Amino acid sequence: MDEPVKTRSYTSTVRAEQAEKTRGAILAAARALFVERGYRRTTVQLIAQQAGVNVDTIYQAIGRKPDLMRELVETSLSGRAVAVPARQREYVRLIREAPAATDKIDIYARAITDIHERMAPIFIALRDAASTDEPCRALWRDISARRARNMLEFAADLRATGELRDDLGDQRVADVIWSMNAAEYWVLLVQERGWAATEFERWISDAWRRLLLRAD
Structure with missing residues (x-):
């Protein structure tokens, strides 16, 4: 009696x-085609050919070309196969758990460096696509x-530590970061000026500490 259930579970x-x-x-x-050819010059047919599927499979699995761009952006941000808020x-x-502002900044500097290693090429492709494509805009x-x-x-969150400069409001702090x-x-410093990712991480962590936190 159990065997059909196991078979269905395995098949699923x-x-x-x-x-x-x-x-x-x-x-x-x-991702490869958007980065190499640009969004406008990349067709769904080209994506299907490179992925080894037919166009209908793309539409069923993810959607149209703007949906592909959104999914690439979201998964690059989350570092997962699916979008994560x-x-x-x-x-x-x-x-949130770190008690000190310096620790919070260090954690975020490390995280944003990891994100940009995944995200920057596709984000630049999105920026360029936004100039001509309304869904991308x-x-x-x-x-x-x-x-x-x-x-x-x-x-x-930084303000709650009591370590931010008193002359900076939260909006100014947020705008700087x-x-x-x-x-x-990231593109300016890492791709164009040749900085290593670790140099970028140390730079923004140090810069945010110096710009935003009290000297004492």
Whole structure:
């Protein structure tokens, strides 16, 4: 009596694993092509060819080209195969639990460095696509606004330690961090000036400490 149930369970697991593998291949192909050719010159047909699937499979698994870009951005941010809300990410938990502002800054500097190693190429592709494609423009605005909101929360978290400079409001603190955690800043220093990722991490951690925390 149990055997059919086991068979169905096994079949379901195999299908789920195959679907995840297909989804991963599609996203990998889209990422490579968006970065190499740009969003506008990359067609869904090209993505399908590189991923070894047909176009309908892409539409069923993820969606149309703007959906592919959104999924690439979200998974690059989360570092997972699926999107993870900011508050559920491990580094955010560590920041919230850290007692000192210096520790919080160090954790975030390390996290944003890891994110940019995944995120920067696709984010630059998104920025370029946003100049001509309305769904990408909307995504660009959404990500930018989300970063700004998240940095206000980070500023409030730093404020709670009592270590922030008294002459800086939370909005100014958030704006400073928002500008320096941008993919464009990473590209300027790491890709264009040849900094190592570890140098970038140490730089922004030291800069935020000096700019935002009390000298005493």
